[in-house]
Amino acid sequence: MKKERKxxxxxxxxxxxxxxxxxxxxxxCDLSRFKNPKTMIKSPIRTNILRPPGAVPEEYFxxxxxxxxxxxxxxxxxxxxYFDVKNGGVFSGTPYIDVMEKPCYLxxxxxxxxxxxxxVPCAKEEVRMGVAVxxxxxxxTWQQEKTGLMCKTCFNVCPFSGIAIKIDHDFRPYxxxxxxxxxxxxxxxxxxDQYPENNGQKAIRIEPIKWKKIKxxxxxxxKKS
Amino acid sequence: xxxxxxWKRITIWRYAFLTACFLTVVINPFLNxxxxxxxxxxxFQSLGVGNLWVVSPLEGIESILTAKFFYMPSLVGxxxxxxxxxxxxxxxxxxxxxxxxxxxxxDKILGLIPKWGSKLKYRKDLIRLSKRALWFTLVAExxxxxxxxxxxxxxxxxxxxxxxxxxFYAFYKVITxxxxxxxxxxxxxxxxxxxxxxxxxxxxxxxxLIGKRRQLVIKYDAAKCVGCKVCDxxxxxxxxxxxxxSQTVYCWNCAECVDACPTDALKFVWRDSGFIRLSPPxxxxxx
Numbered sequence: 001m002k003k004e005r006k007x008x009x010x011x012x013x014x015x016x017x018x019x020x021x022x023x024x025x026x027x028x029c030d031l032s033r034f035k036n037p038k039t040m041i042k043s044p045i046r047t048n049i050l051r052p053p054g055a056v057p058e059e060y061f062x063x064x065x066x067x068x069x070x071x072x073x074x075x076x077x078x079x080x081x082y083f084d085v086k087n088g089g090v091f092s093g094t095p096y097i098d099v100m101e102k103p104c105y106l107x108x109x110x111x112x113x114x115x116x117x118x119x120v121p122c123a124k125e126e127v128r129m130g131v132a133v134x135x136x137x138x139x140x141t142w143q144q145e146k147t148g149l150m151c152k153t154c155f156n157v158c159p160f161s162g163i164a165i166k167i168d169h170d171f172r173p174y175x176x177x178x179x180x181x182x183x184x185x186x187x188x189x190x191x192x193d194q195y196p197e198n199n200g201q202k203a204i205r206i207e208p209i210k211w212k213k214i215k216x217x218x219x220x221x222x223k224k225s
Numbered sequence: 226x227x228x229x230x231x232w233k234r235i236t237i238w239r240y241a242f243l244t245a246c247f248l249t250v251v252i253n254p255f256l257n258x259x260x261x262x263x264x265x266x267x268x269f270q271s272l273g274v275g276n277l278w279v280v281s282p283l284e285g286i287e288s289i290l291t292a293k294f295f296y297m298p299s300l301v302g303x304x305x306x307x308x309x310x311x312x313x314x315x316x317x318x319x320x321x322x323x324x325x326x327x328x329x330x331x332d333k334i335l336g337l338i339p340k341w342g343s344k345l346k347y348r349k350d351l352i353r354l355s356k357r358a359l360w361f362t363l364v365a366e367x368x369x370x371x372x373x374x375x376x377x378x379x380x381x382x383x384x385x386x387x388x389x390x391x392x393f394y395a396f397y398k399v400i401t402x403x404x405x406x407x408x409x410x411x412x413x414x415x416x417x418x419x420x421x422x423x424x425x426x427x428x429x430x431x432x433x434l435i436g437k438r439r440q441l442v443i444k445y446d447a448a449k450c451v452g453c454k455v456c457d458x459x460x461x462x463x464x465x466x467x468x469x470x471s472q473t474v475y476c477w478n479c480a481e482c483v484d485a486c487p488t489d490a491l492k493f494v495w496r497d498s499g500f501i502r503l504s505p506p507x508x509x510x511x512x
Contacts, residue, residue: 063291066284066299067379068271069392073257082393084401090375092403093389109263115271115280116288117296 053127054111054119065118067093071110099184130182130206139203154186235480247326250388254395268388278302283428287376314436319479323387328414347458350417354424363430383410418461433474443471449490456482
């Protein structure tokens with residue numbers, strides 16, 4: 001009798017502990033993502049979410065990267081972050097830069113510590129993390145007839161100002177795509193979201209490099225303006 | 226049982242080394258974050274000390290297999306661990322791995338329980354699989370990696386996750402879902418000692434494979450053995466040094482049996498003669 005009781009309590013204890021662990025595990029996972037397996041292998045790189053400087057093309061970045069986290073540890077501004085299983089699927093553990101939270105200041109420390117060549121050492125001006133795109137409907141300087149403002153913030157903060165961002169005779173900024181590094185400092189410091197009619201929208205966003213998409217955006221912008 | 230003095234026990238040095246390695250991995254992210262000391266970066270997937278790079282062999286192989294591209298710095302980084310494994314076998318697993326540190330810690334804590342201590346510390350295996358399961362895991366892991374097209378072990382490797390979760394906590398104040406993998410591995414450890422390390426760790430399999438003809442082995446001297454079988458109960462890997470199994474691939478040179486042996490029948494030996502043939506212990510008894 002006594003022995004039976006012991007095993008029963010042990011079994012119950014095991015059941016309860018296992019149950020709590022399973023419940024904790026399941027509740028900490030976002031199960032809705034698992035319904036669509038494509039989201040697990042679809043690249044989470046999108047507008048304003050970019051790879052660190054010197055990254056090889058996105059098709060084989062996650063294959064080369066061994067998720068050692070050294071780029072994030074040497075980053076002096078702590079702007080490199082990492083995906084986890086919830087928001088990255090198999091891209092979990094790969095680095096990214098969210099330019100809206102903290103842009104890349106192009107100190108080029110991370111490229112020299114990457115052990116697998118996912119980040120290839122290169123010069124500052126050769127970095128192509130993405131390309132800045134100006135939304136002329138939102139930019140306060142492009143809409144200066146409406147807003148009466150003349151803002152040169154993006155031109156001033158750009159590390160390659162005058163080369164990557166230029167201003168025309170009305171101080172309206174435009175981007176020279178060939179020279180833009182996509183560091184995102186302009187997008188980060190754009191003041192257009194402070195203007196009440198814009199509903200917190202920034203006038204500059206960084207698109208990861210897909211030349212087709214950028215061409216489309218350019219055409220649209222020209223048509224609109 | 227063992228008559229060795231405290232500082233002459235090899236396991237003491239192993240515990241010290243394990244603790245030092247664990248502390249390096251755990252404290253380093255905080256140093257990097259708060260004091261910007263970048264001398265040491267990363268953890269055991271790729272550790273950088275200054276300009277010295279070490280890349281874990283399995284992760285390097287996976288990266289090469291999926292990207293189908295050789296990158297010299299990563300190949301050079303794999304030289305040190307491969308040489309270490311070639312000469313000394315799975316010493317990474319038993320002397321450095323943070324998972325081994327945590328498992329050892331749980332064992333030691335269980336050993337502190339007054340009445341049941343020694344029984345829990347050297348508990349019997351509840352689940353036993355064939356030892357060859359290790360090779361199966363390695364092949365399965367590499368096949369899955371090749372099929373999915375993305376390296377798998379790089380994000381679910383438990384030793385790497387220990388470092389990664391600490392780094393995430395130090396840098397972004399979050400702990401991700403993957404920490405459950407570490408918890409599950411440690412829980413499996415309660416069923417069978419080092420269940421994951423024995424049967425499921427592909428990195429251990431790679432290191433064991435490299436170290437098949439290792440130089441550093443635990444030699445069994447049948448003439449000195451009194452047949453007390455203490456070593457069999459002490460071995461965390463579930464192999465039997467008392468029948469000479471300590472020279473097989475599955476031994477990870479942790480020296481638990483060497484310290485437990487009351488008659489010094491088990492000893493560390495540096496097989497300098499290179500590729501020598503193993504004399505089976507049965508023959509030795511006949512002599």
